[in-house]
Amino acid sequence: MIKKEFFLKGYKSILKPDSPAIALACCFVAIGALLKNVGFNIQESVLSTVLIYALPGSLVMAESILVGASLLSIFIAVWFVNARLYPMAVSLFPLMMDESQPKWKYYLSCHFIAVSAWLIMKSNYETVEKKDRVDFWIGIGSATLSVSVLATALGFYLADYLNKDMLMGLAILNPIYFTCMMVGAMKTLQITLSVILGAILGPVFYFYSPEWSILLGGLVAGSISFLIGEKNVN
Amino acid sequence: MSISVLLSIIVTSLATYLSRFLGVLSSLKIKETSKIFRWFNCLAYATLAALIARTIIFPVGALLDASYLSRLLVVLLSLGVFFMTKKNFVYPTVFSAISIGAINNFF
Numbered sequence: 355m356i357k358k359e360f361f362l363k364g365y366k367s368i369l370k371p372d373s374p375a376i377a378l379a380c381c382f383v384a385i386g387a388l389l390k391n392v393g394f395n396i397q398e399s400v401l402s403t404v405l406i407y408a409l410p411g412s413l414v415m416a417e418s419i420l421v422g423a424s425l426l427s428i429f430i431a432v433w434f435v436n437a438r439l440y441p442m443a444v445s446l447f448p449l450m451m452d453e454s455q456p457k458w459k460y461y462l463s464c465h466f467i468a469v470s471a472w473l474i475m476k477s478n479y480e481t482v483e484k485k486d487r488v489d490f491w492i493g494i495g496s497a498t499l500s501v502s503v504l505a506t507a508l509g510f511y512l513a514d515y516l517n518k519d520m521l522m523g524l525a526i527l528n529p530i531y532f533t534c535m536m537v538g539a540m541k542t543l544q545i546t547l548s549v550i551l552g553a554i555l556g557p558v559f560y561f562y563s564p565e566w567s568i569l570l571g572g573l574v575a576g577s578i579s580f581l582i583g584e585k586n587v588n
Numbered sequence: 589m590s591i592s593v594l595l596s597i598i599v600t601s602l603a604t605y606l607s608r609f610l611g612v613l614s615s616l617k618i619k620e621t622s623k624i625f626r627w628f629n630c631l632a633y634a635t636l637a638a639l640i641a642r643t644i645i646f647p648v649g650a651l652l653d654a655s656y657l658s659r660l661l662v663v664l665l666s667l668g669v670f671f672m673t674k675k676n677f678v679y680p681t682v683f684s685a686i687s688i689g690a691i692n693n694f695f
Contacts, residue, residue: 533666
């Protein structure tokens with residue numbers, strides 16, 4: 355089963371001074387308020403965070419419900435928007451795959467893949483032996499999900515008291531936090547180039563296709579950075 | 589709980605889980621020392637950077653109320669705070685939330 359020691363070590367990572375707890379919580383407060391305005395009740399709002407746990411996906415769902423989109427179009431739109439979770443999983447799970455661990459842990463814990471948990475794991479995985487990393491990851495994911503669920507409920511109840519400036523402040527927190535985390539992660543040529551080119555090409559591709567801009571920008575920027583980095587090392 | 593909202597939540601969660609699950613299936617065959625792992629690492633960082641840049645430059649929701657210039661200014665000032673505080677993540681984040689409203693009133 356899950357080793358308590360490593361689970362708790364992961365769970366406590368949310369309490370560190372540089373943890374994403376504040377940014378994450380503020381973001382889900384905004385989501386909670388948005389879901390209330392869309393017409394969700396408290397149970398639906400909390401359930402959506404527990405089951406989805408990906409901000410852009412929740413935003414697409416809320417917009418789709420407002421315009422009365424079909425379930426199939428919601429599925430396709432959300433799949434496109436959250437397709438970034440695929441490369442995030444592939445760049446994380448090989449770091450914790452170990453034959454001594456049962457596969458179900460990996461299949462269930464992949465639900466925790468989101469920017470905040472992913473970045474925490476990327477900067478801390480070396481502090482834990484490979485065979486125990488999945489338990490550490492489950493701890494990190496449980497902590498970030500707990501914060502998100504509590505913040506969604508808080509946002510739902512605060513919705514009527516939040517003015518325009520407060521909502522703006524909550525909305526800017528997350529991109530600023532992640533910008534700082536990405537800049538802080540720029541320690542190798544490949545990652546530095548990936549971050550800079552991705553930040554340029556994502557918005558550039560938006561002029562060609564708003565739906566595909568993130569995936570296309572990421573694919574082109576990541577591939578160029580990979581090739582330049584490999585050539586430089588060789 | 590209405591059926592249509594519940595179905596929307598379930599469909600959204602399935603669509604989100606699909607990418608995560610396929611990522612784990614692919615990970616079973618990829619070693620952390622391989623070139624393909626390094627390529628996916630680059631793709632992940634680039635995709636996240638593209639997502640964040642798009643959120644700031646072409647926002648949806650509450651950020652639409654802030655002007656383009658004020659959003660850009662907040663990002664630059666927050667990065668300044670980030671470097672001045674020896675790469676602390678909390679100070680620039682709190683600064684951005686407090687300053688965006690004030691800066692938006694000027695620009």
